[in-house]
Amino acid sequence: MWIKGLLPYLYPIENKPSYPIVDLEFIKNKAIELEAENLQFHDFLRNLDSLSLDKSVFALSEAISPKIECTDCGNCCKSLMVNIDEEEANNLSAHLGQTRAEFDEKYLDKGESGRMVVNAIPCHFLVGNSCSVYEHRFAGCKEFPAFHVPDFNKRLFTTQMHYDRCPIIFNVMESLKLATGFKQAASSSL
Ligand code: SF4
């Protein structure tokens, strides 16, 4: 059903009969191939009405995200630095039965901005492709990839940073190129 509704907006890839695309190697290579196009797309998105754009992004994400099993992927937890605040550190250290001093020594570091970060990539708490502290995971983990958060057009840069590693971002952004008319506009200007 979701395919039917979204079919006009799904990324048309030859020899890829099933959607969404979850092949991480394929996505990584496409990100390199489409780098220039993606920069143009961001300029295009900046000129769209912010509220309408948020609605489109949210709708595409709602349709696509449930079709992607994060536990088959885990790529964000394997490749991103995770920020953490005092309250989150207190909660997780208590959950793990550790003092804050033990927890900080074992798991935390200071990032470039001075904020606390988890001191390992992949994340210490990833087991297989699943989070071993899921109920106590950090706000950034819960939020990613943040398509439900308003003002998407202010996060184009950060979204693009993760386009090459997150199947949800890749599929939403490629579908958005069609849903916004960017693909049609780009091909007619060639
Ligand atoms: S805390 Fe869990 S969800 Fe967050 S990065 Fe680590 S493994 Fe992933």
Ligand code: SF4
């Ligand atoms: S949020 Fe994206 S990168 Fe992270 S596990 Fe899910 S699909 Fe993979």
